[in-house]
Amino acid sequence: MIPFVEVEGVAAPILQSNIDTDQITPGHTGMKVQKSGFGAGLFFNWRYLADGSPNPDFILNQAAYQGASFIVSGANFGCGSSREFAVWALRDFGIRAVLAPSFGAIFTANCYTNGLLPITLPEPDIAAIGASVTAASARLTVSLQDCRVSAPDGRVYPFKVPALQRERLLEGLDPIDHTRKRENLITAFQEKDAALRPWIYWH
Amino acid sequence: MNPTVNSRTLFDKIWDNHLVADMGDGAFLMHIDRHFLNEVSGAVSLKELDRRERRVRNPELTFGTLDHVLETVPGRGMTTRMPGGNDFLSEFVKRIVPHNIRFFDINDPRQGIVHVIAPELGIALPGVTFISGDSHTCTVGAVGAFAFGVGSSDSEHALVTQTLVQTKPKTMRANLNGAVSKGIYAKDIILALIGKYGAAGGTGYAVEFAGETVRSMSMAGRLTLCNMAVEFGGRTGMVAPDDITFSFLEGREFSPKGQSWRDALAFWRMLPSDAGAKFDTEIELDCASLSPQVTWGTSPEHVIGITDMVPDPALTQNAVARASQERALAYGGIKPGQPLEGLEVSGAFIGSCTNSRIDDLRAAADVLRGHKVSASVLSICVPGSTAVKRQAEAEGLDRVFLDAGFQWRESGCSLCMSGATGGESFAANSRVIASTNRNFEDRQGPHVRSHLASPATVAASAIAGHIVDVRTFVRST
Numbered sequence: 001m002i003p004f005v006e007v008e009g010v011a012a013p014i015l016q017s018n019i020d021t022d023q024i025t026p027g028h029t030g031m032k033v034q035k036s037g038f039g040a041g042l043f044f045n046w047r048y049l050a051d052g053s054p055n056p057d058f059i060l061n062q063a064a065y066q067g068a069s070f071i072v073s074g075a076n077f078g079c080g081s082s083r084e085f086a087v088w089a090l091r092d093f094g095i096r097a098v099l100a101p102s103f104g105a106i107f108t109a110n111c112y113t114n115g116l117l118p119i120t121l122p123e124p125d126i127a128a129i130g131a132s133v134t135a136a137s138a139r140l141t142v143s144l145q146d147c148r149v150s151a152p153d154g155r156v157y158p159f160k161v162p163a164l165q166r167e168r169l170l171e172g173l174d175p176i177d178h179t180r181k182r183e184n185l186i187t188a189f190q191e192k193d194a195a196l197r198p199w200i201y202w203h
Numbered sequence: 204m205n206p207t208v209n210s211r212t213l214f215d216k217i218w219d220n221h222l223v224a225d226m227g228d229g230a231f232l233m234h235i236d237r238h239f240l241n242e243v244s245g246a247v248s249l250k251e252l253d254r255r256e257r258r259v260r261n262p263e264l265t266f267g268t269l270d271h272v273l274e275t276v277p278g279r280g281m282t283t284r285m286p287g288g289n290d291f292l293s294e295f296v297k298r299i300v301p302h303n304i305r306f307f308d309i310n311d312p313r314q315g316i317v318h319v320i321a322p323e324l325g326i327a328l329p330g331v332t333f334i335s336g337d338s339h340t341c342t343v344g345a346v347g348a349f350a351f352g353v354g355s356s357d358s359e360h361a362l363v364t365q366t367l368v369q370t371k372p373k374t375m376r377a378n379l380n381g382a383v384s385k386g387i388y389a390k391d392i393i394l395a396l397i398g399k400y401g402a403a404g405g406t407g408y409a410v411e412f413a414g415e416t417v418r419s420m421s422m423a424g425r426l427t428l429c430n431m432a433v434e435f436g437g438r439t440g441m442v443a444p445d446d447i448t449f450s451f452l453e454g455r456e457f458s459p460k461g462q463s464w465r466d467a468l469a470f471w472r473m474l475p476s477d478a479g480a481k482f483d484t485e486i487e488l489d490c491a492s493l494s495p496q497v498t499w500g501t502s503p504e505h506v507i508g509i510t511d512m513v514p515d516p517a518l519t520q521n522a523v524a525r526a527s528q529e530r531a532l533a534y535g536g537i538k539p540g541q542p543l544e545g546l547e548v549s550g551a552f553i554g555s556c557t558n559s560r561i562d563d564l565r566a567a568a569d570v571l572r573g574h575k576v577s578a579s580v581l582s583i584c585v586p587g588s589t590a591v592k593r594q595a596e597a598e599g600l601d602r603v604f605l606d607a608g609f610q611w612r613e614s615g616c617s618l619c620m621s622g623a624t625g626g627e628s629f630a631a632n633s634r635v636i637a638s639t640n641r642n643f644e645d646r647q648g649p650h651v652r653s654h655l656a657s658p659a660t661v662a663a664s665a666i667a668g669h670i671v672d673v674r675t676f677v678r679s680t
Contacts (some may be wrong), residue, residue, distance in 0.1 A: 027622025142372050186232075
């Protein structure tokens with residue numbers, strides 16, 4: 001996982017609500033038994049016209065938003081399918097954080113395991129940030145160190161990230177290795193629980 | 204002892220029973236009792252686990268089956284038309300077997316959609332934590348479990364450690380009251396609830412469905428309610444276990460037996476929310492006044508009763524929500540103020556983890572009996588499990604579907620989702636009525652307009668050739 005400390009980059013506003021993971025990575029865009037290499041399929045049905053050429057109306061195809069690091073979106077971003085391909089596609093495309101009023105729960109969990117930062121901000125803040133990232137000036141700075149978003153108009157928005165997720169993102173820690181350090185606690189739990197709920201455990 | 208201080212919700216009790224370690228700032232390492240793998244997310248998690256030379260910590264608590272990629276056409280084999288799908292099938296089978304995980308493969312009579320077979324086999328039990336690499340895992344919260352979907356990386360985490368890190372969601376109780384009228388099903392109730400409170404109405408919550416309507420509902424109906432908890436934004440959906448739950452689970456293959464069953468039963472009877480338990484939020488729905496629900500747009504929250512008119516986005520205050528509604532109307536070729544009744548459909552699909560259980564097939568068959576589907580409607584029924592299919596055939600329901608002009612398929616996720624399941628799509632630009640859970644853009648094929656409804660409404664609309672009020676059929680049959 002690439003650590004996330006502070007990132008400065010272009011933000012693309014896609015101000016729709018309920019952008020689901022089927023839109024982020026449509027099923028037909030080449031799912032593979034692997035965890036990377038999905039950037040080309042990101043927002044495939046929105047990014048490309050039926051003839052395969054880029055859709056000039058879609059924001060990620062516009063000159064001002066090339067190389068975007070952030071997406072600013074409406075409520076419930078990443079709802080729908082649990083497909084982690086959606087997070088891999090965003091990450092592989094170069095997106096480091098998504099800013100929205102709310103997120104799908106599974107998408108949020110998938111973001112954290114892959115170093116993508118989901119930033120939850122109130123709707124008025126999202127509307128203000130969305131309005132501030134114009135074609136003329138679309139760069140934001142997101143600091144996970146300070147938990148702050150700095151917009152082009154000079155406004156600063158504080159956000160919250162759970163401490164454990166923040167620590168893992170800042171240091172790029174592998175969650176599985178982190179949990180395995182508590183193996184003795186897992187064994188102790190199962191021994192105690194097997195006395196309380198023996199029907200859970202069979203051999 | 205102050206009873207209100209110690210009163211806990213069903214969710215609180217399950218949460219408290221599974222805490223392995225406090226990870227700080229509200230995060231806890233939580234034990235996972237049951238983990239079910241499918242061939243999409245499971246293939247990726249097992250491949251990564253093998254690459255890192257990690258081992259499955261508790262294979263006896265882990266299960267696997269094929270549902271997503273596997274085709275559902277009669278005579279199917281271990282190949283699929285889904286691009287890249289054969290790799291998922293072959294990688295998954297190759298990797299799951301050496302880990303000694305119980306695996307219900309293509310020829311196993313226990314094969315089926317994870318969320319259909321987990322309760323059917325007694326793998327999902329009251330009070331358990333249950334995960335699977337599919338968002339509709341919340342379905343099995345209907346037995347009184349904390350069940351939720353995960354991505355491949357979290358699935359790998361659980362394979363290696365039998366735990367996941369979770370922050371505690373808030374609790375919400377959805378009080379569903381009133382006796383539903385004929386032609387109204389659990390699907391109509393959950394669609395109406397999502398319509399009333401929005402697709403993010405349950406975001407941040409574990410949602411317990413309660414109230415007299417739920418108490419008298421069959422397990423199939425409860426599974427349908429909880430299935431769409433994720434479409435409501437909920438971390439999970441759940442129903443307190445009761446005698447309906449226990450009689451459903453007793454004698455199932457992986458349910459406890461004998462003294463173990465009696466011990467479990469005593470424990471399970473303590474699980475329902477205490478009388479004084481406090482929920483962070485309570486919401487209501489009057490089910491007695493519901494008409495059959497059908498979606499008009501591209502989110503499950505875009506839903507109206509069959510006798511209602513499509514809303515005008517101009518009346519929506521929030522600019523982002525308004526833009527989304529306008530986009531949905533344009534996608535669907537729908538105008539504000541029009542009814543959905545009468546809209547021609549060219550596809551009808553009965554199946555998916557939402558509505559593919561034996562009760563669903565019986566309800567649809569009751570509508571279809573003695574009728575033929577319109578010649579212009581491609582009509583497909585896909586039972587949710589091989590066991591459901593065999594049960595339906597034993598009851599002669601397959602003949603009802605076939606005689607009416609429906610295709611009768613093998614079990615799997617099928618046309619619920621094009622591209623990533625079953626290798627099939629509905630025709631580009633077609634309008635489809637489906638008993639599934641997602642009406643997202645392109646979900647069932649390129650620019651396919653999907654309308655979600657109950658299996659009975661789907662069956663009635665297939666006969667009529669257009670979206671119809673199923674109550675006219677229920678009354679006449």
